[in-house]
Amino acid sequence: MTDTLIRNCYALVPDERGVPTVASNQDIVIRGNRIAAIRPTGQAPEPGLDVIEARHQLAMPGLINTHSHVPMVLFRGLAEDVPIERWFNEFIWPLESNLTEEAVYWGMLLGLIEMIEGGVTTVADHYFFMDQAARAVDQAGTRAHLGWAVFASRGMGVLDETAAFVERWKGGAGGRITTCMAPHAPYTCDDGFLRASVEHARRLGVGIHIHAAEEMGQTTASLEKRGMTPIKVLEDTGILSVPTLIAHGCGLLPEDVERLARYRDHVGIAHAPKTYLKLAMGMTPIRALRKAGIEVGLATDGAVSNNTLDVLESLRLMAMMQKHEASDPEVMPIPEALDIATRGSAAVLGLSDRLGKLAPGYLADLILVDTRGAHWQPPHSLTAGLVYSARASDVQTVLVDGRVIMRDRRLLTLDKERVLAEVSSHMERLARRVPEARIQVYKP
Amino acid sequence: MTDTLIRNCYALVPDERGVPTVASNQDIVIRGNRIAAIRPTGQAPEPGLDVIEARHQLAMPGLINTHSHVPMVLFRGLAEDVPIERWFNEFIWPLESNLTEEAVYWGMLLGLIEMIEGGVTTVADHYFFMDQAARAVDQAGTRAHLGWAVFASRGMGVLDETAAFVERWKGGAGGRITTCMAPHAPYTCDDGFLRASVEHARRLGVGIHIHAAEEMGQTTASLEKRGMTPIKVLEDTGILSVPTLIAHGCGLLPEDVERLARYRDHVGIAHAPKTYLKLAMGMTPIRALRKAGIEVGLATDGAVSNNTLDVLESLRLMAMMQKHEASDPEVMPIPEALDIATRGSAAVLGLSDRLGKLAPGYLADLILVDTRGAHWQPPHSLTAGLVYSARASDVQTVLVDGRVIMRDRRLLTLDKERVLAEVSSHMERLARRVPEARIQVYKP
Numbered sequence: 001m002t003d004t005l006i007r008n009c010y011a012l013v014p015d016e017r018g019v020p021t022v023a024s025n026q027d028i029v030i031r032g033n034r035i036a037a038i039r040p041t042g043q044a045p046e047p048g049l050d051v052i053e054a055r056h057q058l059a060m061p062g063l064i065n066t067h068s069h070v071p072m073v074l075f076r077g078l079a080e081d082v083p084i085e086r087w088f089n090e091f092i093w094p095l096e097s098n099l100t101e102e103a104v105y106w107g108m109l110l111g112l113i114e115m116i117e118g119g120v121t122t123v124a125d126h127y128f129f130m131d132q133a134a135r136a137v138d139q140a141g142t143r144a145h146l147g148w149a150v151f152a153s154r155g156m157g158v159l160d161e162t163a164a165f166v167e168r169w170k171g172g173a174g175g176r177i178t179t180c181m182a183p184h185a186p187y188t189c190d191d192g193f194l195r196a197s198v199e200h201a202r203r204l205g206v207g208i209h210i211h212a213a214e215e216m217g218q219t220t221a222s223l224e225k226r227g228m229t230p231i232k233v234l235e236d237t238g239i240l241s242v243p244t245l246i247a248h249g250c251g252l253l254p255e256d257v258e259r260l261a262r263y264r265d266h267v268g269i270a271h272a273p274k275t276y277l278k279l280a281m282g283m284t285p286i287r288a289l290r291k292a293g294i295e296v297g298l299a300t301d302g303a304v305s306n307n308t309l310d311v312l313e314s315l316r317l318m319a320m321m322q323k324h325e326a327s328d329p330e331v332m333p334i335p336e337a338l339d340i341a342t343r344g345s346a347a348v349l350g351l352s353d354r355l356g357k358l359a360p361g362y363l364a365d366l367i368l369v370d371t372r373g374a375h376w377q378p379p380h381s382l383t384a385g386l387v388y389s390a391r392a393s394d395v396q397t398v399l400v401d402g403r404v405i406m407r408d409r410r411l412l413t414l415d416k417e418r419v420l421a422e423v424s425s426h427m428e429r430l431a432r433r434v435p436e437a438r439i440q441v442y443k444p
Numbered sequence: 445m446t447d448t449l450i451r452n453c454y455a456l457v458p459d460e461r462g463v464p465t466v467a468s469n470q471d472i473v474i475r476g477n478r479i480a481a482i483r484p485t486g487q488a489p490e491p492g493l494d495v496i497e498a499r500h501q502l503a504m505p506g507l508i509n510t511h512s513h514v515p516m517v518l519f520r521g522l523a524e525d526v527p528i529e530r531w532f533n534e535f536i537w538p539l540e541s542n543l544t545e546e547a548v549y550w551g552m553l554l555g556l557i558e559m560i561e562g563g564v565t566t567v568a569d570h571y572f573f574m575d576q577a578a579r580a581v582d583q584a585g586t587r588a589h590l591g592w593a594v595f596a597s598r599g600m601g602v603l604d605e606t607a608a609f610v611e612r613w614k615g616g617a618g619g620r621i622t623t624c625m626a627p628h629a630p631y632t633c634d635d636g637f638l639r640a641s642v643e644h645a646r647r648l649g650v651g652i653h654i655h656a657a658e659e660m661g662q663t664t665a666s667l668e669k670r671g672m673t674p675i676k677v678l679e680d681t682g683i684l685s686v687p688t689l690i691a692h693g694c695g696l697l698p699e700d701v702e703r704l705a706r707y708r709d710h711v712g713i714a715h716a717p718k719t720y721l722k723l724a725m726g727m728t729p730i731r732a733l734r735k736a737g738i739e740v741g742l743a744t745d746g747a748v749s750n751n752t753l754d755v756l757e758s759l760r761l762m763a764m765m766q767k768h769e770a771s772d773p774e775v776m777p778i779p780e781a782l783d784i785a786t787r788g789s790a791a792v793l794g795l796s797d798r799l800g801k802l803a804p805g806y807l808a809d810l811i812l813v814d815t816r817g818a819h820w821q822p823p824h825s826l827t828a829g830l831v832y833s834a835r836a837s838d839v840q841t842v843l844v845d846g847r848v849i850m851r852d853r854r855l856l857t858l859d860k861e862r863v864l865a866e867v868s869s870h871m872e873r874l875a876r877r878v879p880e881a882r883i884q885v886y887k888p
Contacts, residue, residue: 076833077825081777114818277764278832280773307832308819320721329724333525374558375752375836377864378871381521388722388751389520392819393837420821427822 002050004030004404008041009054009368010382012061012338013358020338022382028059030364033402037360052407056372057396058382061356062121062143062365063311064345066297067209067247067270069127069149071099071107073114073303074423074430084215084279088442090435092304096128097437098430104129106422108136113416114309116142117409118392119367121400123309124245124270124299124349126182126209130165138173141405141413143365145245145349147182147209151440152193159193163200170206176401178206178349180245185211186233187218187444194237207243207266207350210234213251215281218444220251231256240267243350247299248272249289250282257285261292268348269294271340272301273317279305283325286318286332286340297345310392315341319387334383364402370394446494448474448848452485453498453812454826456505456782457802464782466826472503474808477846481804496851500816501840502826505800506565506587506809507755508789510741511653511691511714513571513593515543515551517558517747518867518874528659528723532886534879536748540572541881542874548573550866552580557860558753560586561853562836563811565844567753568689568714568743568793570626570653574609582617585849585857587809589689589793591626591653595884596637603627603637607644614650620845622650622793624689629655630677631662631888638681651687651710651794654678657695659725662888664695675700684711687794691743692716693733694726701729705736712792713738715784716745717761723749727769730762730776730784741789754836759785763831778827808846814838 011026029037029049045051072092079091104127115123122143125133130148137144146169148162159181166179181204183189183197201208212230213219222230231252234240240263247270252260260267271284286296298314300306315337322332346356354363369386370376373394376385398406405413455470473481473493489495516536523535548571559567566587569577574592581588590613592606603625610623625648627633627641645652656674657663666674675696678684684707691714696704704711715728730740742758744750759781766776790800798807813830814820817838820829842850849857 074822075824076820076822077828080825080828080832081774083773087773110818110821117818274764277768278773280767280771280775282771283768307828310819320718323724324721324727327724327726329527329531329722330525331724372864374554374561374860374864375754376520377554378518378520378867380519380871380875381524384521384524384751388524391835391837393835416818420816420818423822427824431824 003048004052004399004402005045005049006052006054006059006368007045010058010371011038011358012058012386013038019335020342020383022058026059028358030399030402033364035358035360035362035364038358052397054368056370057368058371058386059358059366059368060386061342061358062367062398062400063119063341064297064349064356065115065120065123065300065309065311066245066345066348067272067299067301068123068125068309069302070111070123070125070309071104071127071133073111073309074103074107074426076303076307078431079304084281085442087279089438091433093438093440093442094433094435095430096439098432099128101129101132103426103430105132105136106419106426108133109140109414109419110423111303111309112136112140112142113411113414113419116140116398116406116411117395118310118312119369119395119398120309120311121365121367121398122349122355124209131168134169134172134177137177139413141403142400143176145178145180147180149182149184151184152189153440156193156196159196159200163204166204166206170204174401180207180209182209186222186230188440191233191237194239198238198242201242207245208239209245210239211247213256214248216251218251219253221444229253229256231259235259245270245348247301248276248281249284250276252285254288257288257292257294260294264292264294266350267294269296270299270348271296271318272299272306273314273321275301275305277317283321286322287326295344295347296340297348298341312390312392316387334387337387338383365400367395368397370396447492448496448843448846449489449493450496450498450503450812451489454502454815455482455802456502456830457482463779464786464827466502472802474843474846477808479802479804479806479808482802496841498812500814501812502815502830503802503810503812504830505786505802506811506842506844507563507785508741508793508800509559509564509567509744509753509755510689510789510792511716511743511745512567512569512753513746514555514567514569514753515548515571515577517555517753518547518551518870520747520751522875523748528725529886531723533882535877537882537884537886538877538879539874540883542876543572545573545576547870547874549576549580550863550870552577553584553858553863554867555747555753556580556584556586557855557858557863560584560842560850560855561839562754562756563813563839563842564753564755565809565811565842566793566799568653575612578613578616578621581621583857585847586844587620589622589624591624593626593628595628596633597884600637600640603640603644607648610648610650614648618845624651624653626653630666630674632884635677635681638683642682642686645686651689652683653689654683655691657700658692660695662695663697665888673697673700675703679703689714689792691745692720692725693728694720696729698732701732701736701738704738708736708738710794711738713740714743714792715740715762716743716750717758717765719745719749721761727765730766731770739788739791740784741792742785756834756836760831778831781831782827809844811839812841814840
């Protein structure tokens with residue numbers, strides 16, 4: 001693989017105190033799959049490097065989408081303006097009974113294209129037919145943390161199958177794929193199922209990706225039905241004892257935050273604000289979580305709630321909603337928002353020792369964002385631009401694991417027209433709904 | 445001017461009940477500055493028409509930004525993460541003491557470029573040195589409703605000056621410019637000043653564009669200081685007796701909504717949700733306003749609070765925030781959001797008889813939005829795509845008054861590089877802050 005020199009860019013780097021800040025006129029040297037050096041522009045480039053001229057472009061760590069169901073792009077726009085019970089029972093779970101291995105493969109590719117074009121280099125995906133998702137990630141050249149979503153209604157046997165997937169793809173795609181167990185949620189998985197998931201995770205040396213306390217109604221229902229919150233269920237069943245990624249936490253009580261704090265070295269929260277707004281789910285208490293030392297990462301959730309996979313939009317919404325909820329515009333200042341978008345999002349995946357920072361030795365997952373658009377001008381503050389002006393379409397060039405996978409908005413690993421055509425050919429069949437054919441019932 | 449045929453597009457048109465809906469395979473014929481016909485594709489094009497092939501593109505009325513301070517793009521990113529008092533007193537009003545006629549001209553052009561590129565064809569602008577703003581609009585080829593912002597602290601004489609501006613540019617730029625009186629707000633203009641503004645407006649046959657009840661703190665302060673809400677002040681001083689456009693109304697009480705309802709045939713509210721989130725100002729009670737028959741339009745406000753001039757983003761935020769605030773995902777369904785973005789926004793400017801609808805006889809202000817981006821696919825619902833997936837960068841072609849001013853993202857009326865260079869040359873000087881040099885003091 002060719003080594004790369006990104007020349008004369010702005011670079012988003014942590015200052016001495018770790019605060020994300022922009023350095024001007026920087027060169028970034030990439031050797032193999034790692035960042036070798038970041039230095040002021042001026043030094044003559046070593047021979048043999050592929051040089052990317054990046055004047056007016058801002059280099060930052062590739063965006064990390066810490067919770068999605070990527071192939072749900074197949075159903076984009078089919079479940080609008082409905083409450084969460086109807087969203088699941090009348091739309092999503094009937095629609096998902098139409099899924100096939102092939103549809104998931106093409107849906108995953110479509111979602112990966114959207115994410116690459118929007119600067120997302122890593123996704124934690126929680127869905128079905130995950131061998132197909134892994135195959136798509138392998139081809140796209142991106143990074144992914146994959147878990148095969150399961151409900152207890154399918155019986156314990158499905159855990160063996162998904163554990164086999166975990167083993168099959170752990171360290172796959174040249175190390176770009178990590179895997180985990182993915183029981184759906186405490187309200188769809190009984191305690192025995194959750195405990196068995198933990199056993200598999202321990203045996204395989206992986207973590208767990210699960211939904212919990214998604215909104216306050218679930219917490220209330222759990223308290224009524226069994227006298228404990230969903231987070232307490234995660235603790236009692238041993239889930240919190242292994243590395244755990246929890247979506248979405250809009251139904252966290254103060255006692256849940258205290259409980260999670262005890263596991264903060266290996267438990268994090270995925271935050272997907274656009275879904276919460278569209279489904280009126282409330283909002284994750286990010287300030288309380290961060291104050292308790294619990295890491296929070298940015299996420300999109302699936303495209304049937306979001307309706308995109310745009311992490312820059314999640315970043316902006318997160319910052320604005322924290323201000324709004326606190327009635328305090330000083331809450332979630334720009335550097336904190338960028339910390340969550342970079343280091344924090346890597347941390348909730350347990351990868352902050354190698355991802356989420358532009359620094360020598362870190363994996364070369366990075367993106368170049370054009371700052372010359374009228375909506376960025378004049379460039380008084382590029383960090384403000386990144387949080388409040390940047391659009392997915394500003395992302396010009398994307399590298400993952402040292403490899404250029406999009407250059408000047410041209411995709412180098414995937415055939416977009418082919419993928420759109422394949423998705424289109426499945427479109428009509430996938431949109432059919434037979435409520436009796438749903439894969440699961442929502443009744444928290 | 446050449447007449448135009450837009451061929452084989454999707455078209456956002458009202459159905460029999462007035463609900464915005466998407467018709468496939470439509471041709472739109474434009475003659476002079478009006479829409480002549482919208483008809484199914486198939487008919488051979490009349491000779492002499494400029495044909496725009498628009499397959500996979502969605503035609504919709506040009507977006508209307510019902511409240512902005514466009515040249516504030518000059519200060520973009522300079523006032524982040526601060527409360528509204530500091531935002532005004534330490535940042536905006538000191539910064540604005542650096543403004544010159546020339547700076548406003550180039551700032552207006554920069555903002556117009558950003559808006560054209562984002563599909564905004566009309567803006568209601570409320571700022572200073574408005575002859576320069578009008579000159580820029582004339583050159584850009586867009587439509588604008590312009591008012592010269594004034595504070596009572598400048599003395600009654602400024603009203604004569606701004607009234608002269610109103611006369612000078614009323615019907616200017618070939619009818620694309622309308623004008624109005626623009627006293628800043630009840631908290632910066634005493635009653636005598638407001639009454640005098642009304643007198644000028646009556647004499648000139650124009651309306652008024654004013655800030656009021658921007659957030660609840662202003663309403664509380666007004667009640668404490670003078671025992672009435674800002675909206676009651678507008679009524680008492682006669683403002684509500686003329687066509688009035690009010691920004692932003694996050695501090696409206698139920699009694700204010702009742703009061704405004706009495707003037708609903710000529711009074712509307714501009715809604716700029718991104719500013720409210722960033723400055724934690726609360727949210728306009730859109731449901732109550734609409735229920736009372738008061739028109740609401742979309743707005744960006746200025747780019748120092750927003751930080752962009754992206755009306756598609758305002759549209760999305762409006763819909764999502766209404767759901768969030770009501771804790772009800774069925775609130776503000778997609779057709780209602782699109783009604784506000786089109787007909788409603790035209791109505792608050794008093795132009796709904798000629799703008800905001802694709803229909804024969806309406807002004808040919810329309811945009812073509814690409815639906816082939818990965819973030820729109822598959823196209824199960826183009827109205828969902830428009831509200832929840834569309835990005836400013838999806839806008840391909842823009843027509844105003846029958847004239848193509850952007851085609852396939854190429855600007856036809858303005859020299860973008862020149863404008864960026866001119867703005868850049870003013871950048872450093874404009875960013876200097878001397879708090880004592882502020883143009884006004886915020887003390888509602």
